[in-house]
Amino acid sequence: MDNEIYRLPRERLDSLIERLARDYRVVGPVKQGATWMWTDVRPGMPLALDYPTTMLPPRQFFAPMRETLFRYHRGDDGRFAFEEPAGERPFALLGVHGCDLTALRVLRAFHESSCRDRLVPGRLDRSFVMGLACWTPCLPESFCRDMGSLESESPASLYVWDIGGVLLVKVQTARGREIMRDVGALDAATPDELVALRKRLRTRPEAFPAQLQFAPEKLATSLKAAESDILWEATADRCLSCGRCNLVCPTCTCFDVGDQASLSGGDGTRTRSWTGCQVPGFSRVAGGHDFRPGRAQQLRYRIFRKGKYMPERYGMVGCTGCGRCATHCPTHISIREIFLQVGRAP
Amino acid sequence: MPQVSMIPEACRILAVTPHNSRDIHFVVEAPKQGFTPEPGQFVMVSLPGIGEAPFSLAALPGEGTAEGTFEMLIRRIGRLTNLITQLKAGDVLYVRGPYGRRVEWDQFEESNLILLAGGLGLAPLRSFVRRALGRRDRFGRIDLLVGARSPDELLFRTDLLVWASRQDDVHVHLTVDAAREGWDGRIGVITSLLDGLAVDTAGTTAFLCGPPVMYRHCLRRLLAMGLYEHNLWLTLERRMKCGLGLCGNCQVDGHYLCSEGPLVSYREVRHLRDVV
Numbered sequence: 001m002d003n004e005i006y007r008l009p010r011e012r013l014d015s016l017i018e019r020l021a022r023d024y025r026v027v028g029p030v031k032q033g034a035t036w037m038w039t040d041v042r043p044g045m046p047l048a049l050d051y052p053t054t055m056l057p058p059r060q061f062f063a064p065m066r067e068t069l070f071r072y073h074r075g076d077d078g079r080f081a082f083e084e085p086a087g088e089r090p091f092a093l094l095g096v097h098g099c100d101l102t103a104l105r106v107l108r109a110f111h112e113s114s115c116r117d118r119l120v121p122g123r124l125d126r127s128f129v130m131g132l133a134c135w136t137p138c139l140p141e142s143f144c145r146d147m148g149s150l151e152s153e154s155p156a157s158l159y160v161w162d163i164g165g166v167l168l169v170k171v172q173t174a175r176g177r178e179i180m181r182d183v184g185a186l187d188a189a190t191p192d193e194l195v196a197l198r199k200r201l202r203t204r205p206e207a208f209p210a211q212l213q214f215a216p217e218k219l220a221t222s223l224k225a226a227e228s229d230i231l232w233e234a235t236a237d238r239c240l241s242c243g244r245c246n247l248v249c250p251t252c253t254c255f256d257v258g259d260q261a262s263l264s265g266g267d268g269t270r271t272r273s274w275t276g277c278q279v280p281g282f283s284r285v286a287g288g289h290d291f292r293p294g295r296a297q298q299l300r301y302r303i304f305r306k307g308k309y310m311p312e313r314y315g316m317v318g319c320t321g322c323g324r325c326a327t328h329c330p331t332h333i334s335i336r337e338i339f340l341q342v343g344r345a346p
Numbered sequence: 347m348p349q350v351s352m353i354p355e356a357c358r359i360l361a362v363t364p365h366n367s368r369d370i371h372f373v374v375e376a377p378k379q380g381f382t383p384e385p386g387q388f389v390m391v392s393l394p395g396i397g398e399a400p401f402s403l404a405a406l407p408g409e410g411t412a413e414g415t416f417e418m419l420i421r422r423i424g425r426l427t428n429l430i431t432q433l434k435a436g437d438v439l440y441v442r443g444p445y446g447r448r449v450e451w452d453q454f455e456e457s458n459l460i461l462l463a464g465g466l467g468l469a470p471l472r473s474f475v476r477r478a479l480g481r482r483d484r485f486g487r488i489d490l491l492v493g494a495r496s497p498d499e500l501l502f503r504t505d506l507l508v509w510a511s512r513q514d515d516v517h518v519h520l521t522v523d524a525a526r527e528g529w530d531g532r533i534g535v536i537t538s539l540l541d542g543l544a545v546d547t548a549g550t551t552a553f554l555c556g557p558p559v560m561y562r563h564c565l566r567r568l569l570a571m572g573l574y575e576h577n578l579w580l581t582l583e584r585r586m587k588c589g590l591g592l593c594g595n596c597q598v599d600g601h602y603l604c605s606e607g608p609l610v611s612y613r614e615v616r617h618l619r620d621v622v
Contacts, residue, residue: 069352072394079438080394082353116590227619254594257352257587261395268395270352272593282595283620285585286399286423289558291598291620301620309600 004171005189005197006180008160013167014043015183017094024092024128027061029054041094049095049162053138053322057250058100061091062107062123066273069257073267090126097138099322101131101156102149103250109314110253124155128175131156135200136207139323143336145208147216147321163196211336214343216317219307222342232296235338238331239278239295245302245325245333246276251310251318254282277301303338352588354392354440360415361435365501368422369466370431376407376416377441383407383416384451385474386581386609389443390589391418397426400586400604402470402555403444404502410476419469419501445589449579449609451477457551457577458486460543462564464493464536464556468501470581471555475505479515486550488516489543493536493556496522497529519543536560537567547572555581561622565612575613582608582621 020026029051030039036051072080111120131153144150153159157176161168168189171177180186246252256275261268275282283292292298310318319335326334361373383406392398405417422431459478463471478485490509494500510518519539521532550573554564561580568578584596584603591605599618615621
């Protein structure tokens with residue numbers, strides 16, 4: 001399948017969406033106001049294949065911001081009975097960048113190793129992903145090339161290069177080929193088109209200047225030398241503990257569990273919803289003691305989790321270099337700058 | 347890896363005994379399937395519409411309490427526990443578990459045991475004491491060190507009296523931080539109970555559970571006495587939300603204490619940050 005690269009004329013995107021809509025809920029990046037958001041798409045809608053990343057990462061489709069674990073209702077005997085929600089329609093995600101593809105692999109590695117979740121891996125299994133190559137950095141804070149995610153093409157069934165004019169699509173799974181066949185897009189790319197693609201790929205790194213000057217594999221050891229509180233205080237002083245970095249991160253997985261009761265109290269739902277290590281009270285226990293009470297400890301924790309604990313436990317660095325956290329931080333705390341500082345240290 | 351649902355089971359409360367105005371002792375019907383906890387494991391208890399929280403086990407099924415039941419001591423400290431502590435025998439709690447690492451007790455056999463319980467820490471350690479007394483011939487000397495803020499806050503007094511009467515089996519040492527007239531026992535912090543305790547350092551295992559402030563002082567003291575790091579066992583409290591190693595609230599340096607703990611040896615965690 002490695003060399004199966006086909007042509008997809010731009011106007012055929014609609015047939016692709018139509019075909020996918022038979023089996024999936026199709027979402028893709030659509031410009032809404034000044035930003036791009038993952039939006040349900042229908043044929044005829046303008047799919048933004050040149051979007052500079054979305055604010056919220058695709059994990060929202062695999063681990064929703066709030067999801068029902070079960071419904072409860074009080075029976076005639078006064079006891080509560082429980083019912084898990086029915087499975088939902090699987091997603092097809094169109095136009096996923098390398099950083100977010102990498103993040104989907106991180107999500108899988110996490111959910112299949114230390115823990116016993118079935119919801120997220122189940123959705124990863126059932127979904128359909130079309131990856132999309134980037135030609136320029138999405139954000140000033142992006143450093144995907146340094147983190148090795150720029151070239152990431154897995155786990156996409158189809159992977160698209162927009163070389164102007166026609167789209168070139170690499171088929172990476174049997175399912176991907178089936179979809180391409182159904183939309184009648186199994187014309188091989190022409191030699192000229194492949195030459196054009198190769199040329200763009202060769203010059204692409206120039207658009208992504210190296211920002212870290214060290215391999216991400218070195219992060220774990222570099223961070224080990226940066227444990228002292230005092231190193232983190234200057235940066236953490238700016239932190240407002242708003243938790244935006246956690247919300248926009250494509251690899252954050254932490255959640256809170258809570259009940260939403262009806263006013264009668266007789267029924268309701270228990271849900272899990274996103275939370276994060278930067279939110280005050282995250283590490284607080286009953287009685288009020290907080291094991292990571294300071295912002296320096298909390299910031300260090302976030303950075304260590306991404307750069308050290310995750311690679312050590314799941315075999316993948318937890319930062320894809322997407323640049324979202326720094327972009328959306330109200331005080332511009334940049335994970336790239338922090339990595340740069342710890343990596344530069346002798 | 348098994349896939350675990352977060353749906354709880356309705357479990358009937360069989361008995362309710364207040365220990366004081368805020369600490370209430372519950373005997374509860376155990377979940378029907380696979381409820382065979384080891385000391386140090388915990389359950390998630392909820393009231394639908396109110397919420398869910400982790401609680402330690404003050405007695406394990408068939409170990410000082412009837413088969414098919416377990417016990418908890420619940421302190422009235424928040425919204426959920428305010429409501430739970432108003433429940434009566436016959437009412438229902440929603441329980442899932444047990445969760446947490448299963449620490450095998452074979453490794454402690456022939457060892458002397460020191461159990462250090464501060465305040466509510468006696469609740470989980472009670473199941474440790476019962477496990478040890480239930481197999482008394484397999485262990486050396488057993489010392490139970492209990493600290494409380496005041497005599498009024500001493501928990502499990504009946505157990506303490508029973509254990510104190512079994513001096514051949516277990517040595518009970520009590521201390522309180524402060525007392526009014528009428529208390530003729532010791533006043534001082536829990537580490538003071540270690541003074542004058544004759545300890546065979548290589549052959550002694552210690553279990554600690556108490557308020558966060560207790561751990562550092564006790565650890566320093568036990569290490570100074572010569573106990574080995576791998577023989578110091580801590581039960582580490584965190585606010586677990588799922589119990590499955592997933593929600594992240596109990597993380598310490600990437601370790602999920604709800605499944606890799608809460609019972610851990612000091613050697614396993616001494617290099618981690620923000621542990622105690």
